[in-house]
Amino acid sequence: MEISQNEFLHLYYYLRLTRALEERVATLYRQGRIVGGVYTSHGMEAISVGYASALQTEDIIAPFHRDMGAFLVRGITPGEVLAQYLGKRTGPTKGKDGNVHMGDLKRGIFAFVSHLADNLPVATGAALAFKIRGESRIVATNTGDGGTSRGDFHEALNFASVLRLPVVFFCNNNQYAYSTPLHHQMAIKDVVERAKAYAIPGEIVDGNDVASVYLTAKRAFQRARAGEGPTFIECKTMRMHGHSEHDSAKYVPRELLEEWKKKDPILKAERMLKESGYADESDFHETKMKVDKEIEAGLEFAEHSPLPEGPEALEGVFAANHIEVLI
Amino acid sequence: MTTSTIAHDVTYLEAISQALDEEMSQDERVFLMGEDIGPYGGAFRVTEGFQQRYGQWKVLDTPLSESGIVGAAIGAAMMGMRPVVEMQFADFISCAFDQITEMAAKNHYRWGAEVPLVIRAPYGGGTHGGPFHSICPEAWFFHTPGLKLVAPSTAYDAKGLLKAAIRDPNPVIYFEHKFLYRRIKDILPIEDFIVPIGEAEIKRTGRDLSIITYGAMVHVALEAAETLDQEGIDMEVVDLRTLSPLDTGTLKDSVRKTGKVIILHEDTKTGGIGGEIAAILAEECFNALDAPIMRIAAPDIPVPYSPPLEEFFLPKTNDVIIAARQLAAY
Ligand SMILES: Cc1ncc(C[n+]2csc(CCOP(=O)(O)OP(=O)(O)O)c2C)c(N)n1
Numbered sequence A: 001m002e003i004s005q006n007e008f009l010h011l012y013y014y015l016r017l018t019r020a021l022e023e024r025v026a027t028l029y030r031q032g033r034i035v036g037g038v039y040t041s042h043g044m045e046a047i048s049v050g051y052a053s054a055l056q057t058e059d060i061i062a063p064f065h066r067d068m069g070a071f072l073v074r075g076i077t078p079g080e081v082l083a084q085y086l087g088k089r090t091g092p093t094k095g096k097d098g099n100v101h102m103g104d105l106k107r108g109i110f111a112f113v114s115h116l117a118d119n120l121p122v123a124t125g126a127a128l129a130f131k132i133r134g135e136s137r138i139v140a141t142n143t144g145d146g147g148t149s150r151g152d153f154h155e156a157l158n159f160a161s162v163l164r165l166p167v168v169f170f171c172n173n174n175q176y177a178y179s180t181p182l183h184h185q186m187a188i189k190d191v192v193e194r195a196k197a198y199a200i201p202g203e204i205v206d207g208n209d210v211a212s213v214y215l216t217a218k219r220a221f222q223r224a225r226a227g228e229g230p231t232f233i234e235c236k237t238m239r240m241h242g243h244s245e246h247d248s249a250k251y252v253p254r255e256l257l258e259e260w261k262k263k264d265p266i267l268k269a270e271r272m273l274k275e276s277g278y279a280d281e282s283d284f285h286e287t288k289m290k291v292d293k294e295i296e297a298g299l300e301f302a303e304h305s306p307l308p309e310g311p312e313a314l315e316g317v318f319a320a321n322h323i324e325v326l327i
Numbered sequence B: 001m002t003t004s005t006i007a008h009d010v011t012y013l014e015a016i017s018q019a020l021d022e023e024m025s026q027d028e029r030v031f032l033m034g035e036d037i038g039p040y041g042g043a044f045r046v047t048e049g050f051q052q053r054y055g056q057w058k059v060l061d062t063p064l065s066e067s068g069i070v071g072a073a074i075g076a077a078m079m080g081m082r083p084v085v086e087m088q089f090a091d092f093i094s095c096a097f098d099q100i101t102e103m104a105a106k107n108h109y110r111w112g113a114e115v116p117l118v119i120r121a122p123y124g125g126g127t128h129g130g131p132f133h134s135i136c137p138e139a140w141f142f143h144t145p146g147l148k149l150v151a152p153s154t155a156y157d158a159k160g161l162l163k164a165a166i167r168d169p170n171p172v173i174y175f176e177h178k179f180l181y182r183r184i185k186d187i188l189p190i191e192d193f194i195v196p197i198g199e200a201e202i203k204r205t206g207r208d209l210s211i212i213t214y215g216a217m218v219h220v221a222l223e224a225a226e227t228l229d230q231e232g233i234d235m236e237v238v239d240l241r242t243l244s245p246l247d248t249g250t251l252k253d254s255v256r257k258t259g260k261v262i263i264l265h266e267d268t269k270t271g272g273i274g275g276e277i278a279a280i281l282a283e284e285c286f287n288a289l290d291a292p293i294m295r296i297a298a299p300d301i302p303v304p305y306s307p308p309l310e311e312f313f314l315p316k317t318n319d320v321i322i323a324a325r326q327l328a329a330y
Helices: A005-030 A045-053 A068-073 A078-085 A119-133 A151-162 A210-225 A254-261 A265-275 A281-304 A310-314 B012-026 B050-054 B066-078 B090-104 B107-111 B138-142 B155-167 B217-230 B248-258 B273-284 B307-313 B317-328
Strands: A060-062 A139-144 A167-173 A202-206 A231-236 B009-011 B030-034 B059-061 B082-086 B118-123 B148-150 B172-177 B185-187 B201-204 B209-213 B235-239 B242-244 B261-268 B294-298
Touching: A005 A045, A005 A068, A005 A078, A005 A210, A005 A265, A005 A281, A045 A068, A045 A139, A045 A167, A045 A210, A045 A231, A045 A265, A060 A119, A068 A078, A078 A281, A119 A139, A119 A151, A119 A167, A139 A210, A151 A167, A167 A210, A202 A210, A210 A231, A210 A265, A265 A281, A310 B307, B009 B012, B009 B155, B012 B030, B012 B050, B012 B082, B012 B155, B012 B172, B030 B050, B030 B066, B050 B059, B066 B082, B066 B090, B090 B118, B090 B138, B090 B172, B118 B155, B138 B148, B138 B172, B138 B242, B138 B273, B148 B155, B155 B172, B155 B185, B201 B217, B201 B248, B209 B217, B209 B248, B209 B317, B217 B235, B217 B261, B217 B317, B235 B248, B248 B261, B248 B273, B261 B273, B261 B317, B273 B294, B294 B317
Parallel strands: A060 A139, A139 A167, A167 A231, A202 A231, B030 B059, B030 B082, B082 B118, B118 B172, B148 B172, B209 B235, B209 B261, B261 B294
Antiparallel strands: B009 B185, B148 B242, B201 B235
């Protein structure tokens, strides 16, 4: 095994935490307690958990809307996430934005905007700053398969490649963009083909295998840190829920979901942990209990947090002082 | 059977579907393009069942490429087609910005090429969409010569304006307010009708002051007018319906009659359409004014998500009532 017990247990813990948190979020949505949209990474947790875990503290992520695991790995707490969803003042955006549209420079997270692929040129720009300053920091960013149809995706890849910037592009290829299947999105079979046009080395990984994502990410991050430029990593997976929790996703063939259910990233991780002798059922149970407790505590925090008051909406349009945030 | 043969209460959303359906069935050149509009029927289900009826080339699901969609629509329009494209949310129209402002808007002026294109833009707040699913982006395009902008407030206008937009030889951005989709209804005529582009409408006549508005805010104004009526203040509600080109005649007539005016919009205040209307009225109706022109609009911030913040952001009936009382006191 190329991956140590500690590393794997860390990955497993975050898979569980992400799953449990998003399940709770989906429940809150169904109960009408979350009023905005809810987009989960159910069944795709291995991608964001895997790549974020392979980073160093001083690195930056520019995640997209199915990267809950990355937020958690970078230190956003379940309580903060729930506060964000519930529109509370204690969420990372203080109620100004919802769902996973949250960021924190202190924890190296750029906030996502809905406009898909807008995060990629910005990720590239962070890498540019590191290159100019001669720092060994790198940037990881992610997009869906649908997002790769936007011009900003292509501009970012080209820009990063021409300047050999330390940025690694991930693509969560979950076969659908809302109701649009992959073959209506692109005429190529693998998204990774897109990287060729920009002379960016590309790799395909099993996006449901957290160890593969982690190890592939690690290698790409090393390349980037060594000044060898960007890598593109296509993570094959499947969107197991609707586009958002309001969508029943009738357009997705049931058999396809059944097939992918067997490849669930948590089941897969548990199998590997057992085979390697790293953990057994009782460890899994313990992790689950621990995670559930954390979610409960998080919900307690979020529910007891105050909503912002109306006039707080006016705060923060402009920066007042220069704050030295970077590590 | 098309839905248009039924004369019953029709929602704002159904009115939009009916307009598309009728124009498609009577004009072969009309086709629809957008993300998830085919089998799925669009994020708001405006085109539900359309692909079955008209086929995949008339109801075209596209890749996730707003600039590509609008650019392709412009090209097809110049070749004699009549594309109607859907932005999944108006917010994403920014991804197609230069195709709209540089290509669509300037082609006819520069070299005489007509661009009969309609862009449907589901816009507006009140639905907890947050900063990227709530905006009112009309002012970006209001500033661009060569574009027509319409923003219906009723099901009747929604249908009539969309049909007029599709028949218009120019690029038209059709702002459909998401909050109104299923909240308001009208009984619509069975016969074919349009609402001409460029005509405002008095939605309520009044003597004491005028309020000029559009979109969802028309309903806020009408509600305020009811309360004010009980206080003896008779407010005229002018619905712009077309934002560009503005029907300045109707606005001026109303203000000359009442001598007092509030301009109300959901878009943020600075650089909003209200500023231009205020300037026109100041330039051309100064002598008729008995009080300062008042504007009510959202504050100059992004649209926030959390309910108390969004509630604070949106202009409310009470804001209108307070402003109207102040004006009435002059
Ligand atoms: C520019 C832009 N257009 C449309 C949308 C609406 N929208 C949100 S998510 C989505 C599908 C995204 O698909 P993909 O990139 O594959 O990511 P997934 O949601 O499948 O993970 C769409 C069309 C958007 N957010 N941004």
